[in-house]
Amino acid sequence: MASQDGRPDRPAPIDVVDPGLYERGGIPHDRFGWLRDNDPVHWHADPDERVPGFWAVTRHSDVVEVSRRAELFSSAERGAMFTETEPADLVLYRLMILYMDPPDHTRRRSMVNKGFTPRMIKQLTEHVRDIAHQLIDAVAAKGEADFVEDIAAPLPAYVICELLGAPIEDRDRIYRWSNQMIGFDDPEFSGSREAGADDTAAEPPPARSGGSGGSSPHKELGRQAAAEIFAYAGELAALRRAEPRDDIATQLLRSDASGHALTDEEFQLFVLILIIAGNETTRNASSGGMLAFFEHPGQWRRLLDDRSLLRTAPDEIVRWASPVNLFRRTATADTELGGKRIRRGDKVVVFYGSANRDERAIDDPFTFDVGRDPNPHLGFGGGGPHFCLGTHLARLELGVLFEALLERMPDIRLAAEPRRLRSNFINGIKEMRVEFTP
Template structure:
């Protein structure tokens, strides 16, 4: 493990309080400037981590899967025993060849063509949610639109009953934001033989999503339909099939990854349009900018603040000696505002071109599986908003999720302008 060095920006990126009411853009700018590959100490028994803040370096780490493993833990804090890592392993925290096998099975279900088949359902759902919300003139953007849309679309694709949406939202909030008192983990809900450290994020909610997926999977094993759960259960891509355990872990990661991230993006995107009405007017006037607008919203929102890798060998990055076993944290939030890559990065510019944002990851085999599904949902919401000629304004402060891992928002009161 590396030895801690002086912290030039003296920033504590771990403390959830730092993220409670804003993104620490100034602190990231200071790190990019003074110490872009920055050794960040941690309290014992943890060992500290490297904070990677430049766009170029995030891409380099992300693409070098030989040197930087996804398989030793996803968050900067996780230092988990190998047996626990094995029990919870899924697509997102596996390396080749297991990752290739899992990805081969699931990739065909998330291609642009496969996802476009769900456009009509996404559009109808977005229109219904927006029409219901705007009938009241004052509403909560997160609770009434941004939260229900992704889970409704995802459950429809998976073939999961829509009446379970609220329960699955609660469970995924508890999985992803264990530091938020509103999403406190319920350890008593675990059977006595289940140890939280064997669960993703150490969260009891992971167990409940896993079990939920297992039951639906058993039903579909017996009575297949054409939904995604049935296809995962009965998958056979050139001989690659999912074991029951791999299927349950896949179900769990899809619920988690496919719901909170899109909600966050839709929320920061709406806030950006409220704060920059000229950009909404521009999109209305030039709808051909839609795809660029969607990418800018994802850059702007950066819903996943970082992903972690672990160095498999001693190596060097920008002159810093990284030791085998060191945690290496790729800060997408910093990379997406890197002034060496993005002109005027703090301007919300829907015509931004090029826009090589890293919101879906820095590239390489783990690039977000659900990117096309997320893009589709952002686009249909904007298209419905524009078709209805809706302009919203803030109606009170937004409340952020207390987390150093996701850029989540719990609530954002709005009204029709």
């Protein structure tokens, strides 16, 4: 039985937010397929019974509608992450672009955009290529490697160092911070703080999106990591003001044509987002893409025979891997979506992993096709104000990395079953042992 507004009288048994599902088998495509066909805007119980449920949005068209109607589906109202956030905490979090709505978001994005212009990205190409070959050099003679630890993870961390004008040796810290910030549901990552770390460090924004409510997100994941990022970004800001360079940090700290510049706190929050988003998306698209090639060897042979397919392959890799699974919005007014009545204040969660396999929008979506063109995937978001700022950079990194792998490791093969991240937010692989001819 269902009530008049479409909500079931009791929670439906289907579950698409259990982190264990993703750890055991990746995106639960069977469950998402059922929802798309039968209940595409589905009232879903929250993992925490003390808080209200949410609308699970699974069809491509509905995800696009939510993404593009920021005035109706807000990121600022209650935050963009799955978890519930205390009202007092939102004051700080709304300084992050991820938690903003227009016009604040539009103004902030115009300031940040200057660090991601085609000119800024293009001048990274050769540097990214050098990094990719250096990473391969480090393992080439061994004939085996952990694709995640040795190749997929270091590449974006190195690139972030380049963007920020940070020393390359900071890569290990960036990698560790990112693990701690996104691995809140995975004991291996959430418990990986260095011995002696103070869990009551300065107040940082969380990056948690697991179960809602309960104890403070700060204590459950990465308070120390976020506090370290804040301190790191503060030192970097002081250094770049004293010694300007041609990097994104210097660009962001300069006043724009209107005389506006990021405050220290705003800059610190941007660095935190860059470390998480800039690292996790490319890292998990790379490893997820490599796994896709292992599972579809014919597509790897296509790339070996025709390198021009590297133009379209990055988007298909992102569609297939869907490295970011979900984001949350909050309805600002009563409305209708997918035939369901959405009430003001309702939590609305969009699932990109589901939308990227929607037969209504994508031809033959369960076929991995590196030549797919056009490719209307939502792996970089569903359009609208929050479309991924680093889209061009991600495409560059993926294209350059796989070009290097084709050249240097044409016979790369899977050596052991991959280990996945326990997370409903990031579709990640923690470890993937590979072999190749030394």
